Amino acid sequence: MYRDSSGKTLEDYPRPSVAVDTAVLTVPPDEALSVLLVHNKEGWRLPGTFLHENERLADAVLRSLRQKAGVTGLAPRQLKVFDEPGRDDRGWVLSVAHVDAVPASRLDLTESDARLVPVDADELRGLPYGHGEIIEAAVAALRASYEEHPDPARLLQRPFTLRELRKLHEAVAGQPLARDTFRRLMEPQLSATGQMSTGRVGKPARLFWHE
């Protein structure tokens, strides 16, 4: 075992507990961008857990989402480390915040103590442990990733129309988008299926998918 110049191992020095917290974002059909909250004895929170020995951060995230919300198969991305020493009453805890976006159809919340809350809801501002900040950072990261790409998080079921894609982007951005400007930016990045939409009011639209 490694010992430094004063004969101490790494374990001889004070170390923080490390936790992970995750903002899981989704867009339920015809609704606003929302975040997943789970309920524990203290109230509604972002899903999270303490890191187990030699565990990867992403693995801890996946474990916490499976156990707390019955959600699997995500690909979480790091956002920021929250390191205020007094942020947790239980002791010195660092939290590594993560974000992931997932189609609403992947979130079966019927048997878990979890629910979706629109990201603009007032209640999110009152969350402790910096969870409000985590959600803000997560939304900013998702918005940045959707700025110039059709559907990086694959939130839309394919194939889709330009209108469906634009409605998704408007939900992510939280504001209306100019129809033609949006089409000019996205269409070159899409692959036309050659088929047209049916069963809807209005002129049939071309159907697309993307890489």
Added chain:
Amino acid sequence: MYRDSSGKTLEDYPRPSVAVDTAVLTVPPDEALSVLLVHNKEGWRLPGTFLHENERLADAVLRSLRQKAGVTGLAPRQLKVFDEPGRDDRGWVLSVAHVDAVPASRLDLTESDARLVPVDADELRGLPYGHGEIIEAAVAALRASYEEHPDPARLLQRPFTLRELRKLHEAVAGQPLARDTFRRLMEPQLSATGQMSTGRVGKPARLFWHE
């Protein structure tokens, strides 16, 4: 002291050591974008340190830069947590990578075991502990911040000419920039001093500063 439902404190659970590593970027006069390396008994590395008890990550970064490279007064920003359990021979160590950019004049390296290396140098790819990846991420973050703003990290001594600003941007971007396009993007964000440059070949240029 807090105890959980099985009577254990946070300290009863395995915890990682947490380190910070920092890519300090600068642009020496008439040179390429470079990163600061310090020398320890293992070789040339990014400056870093283990987190002390209840210390903020940014404070640890500042302490390590002061002690290892004699550098003060920076404003480090988090990049990413490196969490591969086997990344450090000494034990389970997470590293929180940071980045900061600083004018070269702030780096007095004459009395410390430190030097600047251009970010494209081959030797950086061979650095252990993910330091090569940290540098890549740091360069990407700096480039993104300079994409549309004159000098967010205040690397230029003021006042400055458009040419000086463009040369800085070309060093950060690592490629030439179109003169007129660059001027049109930046000039609206600058404040003219009303003075002209002197003592140089070529038509005198207007001098600027910015917020």
Added chain:
DNA sequence: CGGGATTAGAGCATATGCGAGCTAATCAGG
């Protein structure tokens, strides 16, 4: 001292992007 090199600023022609309006194609409801 003058010419060449270098640089700056501005004007102009061309290319590209944007937003509004028009035509066309559906569906729903009376």
Added chain:
DNA sequence: CCTGATTAGCTCGCATATGCTCTAATCCCG
């Protein structure tokens, strides 16, 4: 069955952006 509502795709006029060239103003060196 027909009309109105809704939506799609495209065109066009206007606005904006780009890149090149030209004139002007320095400094350096022979």
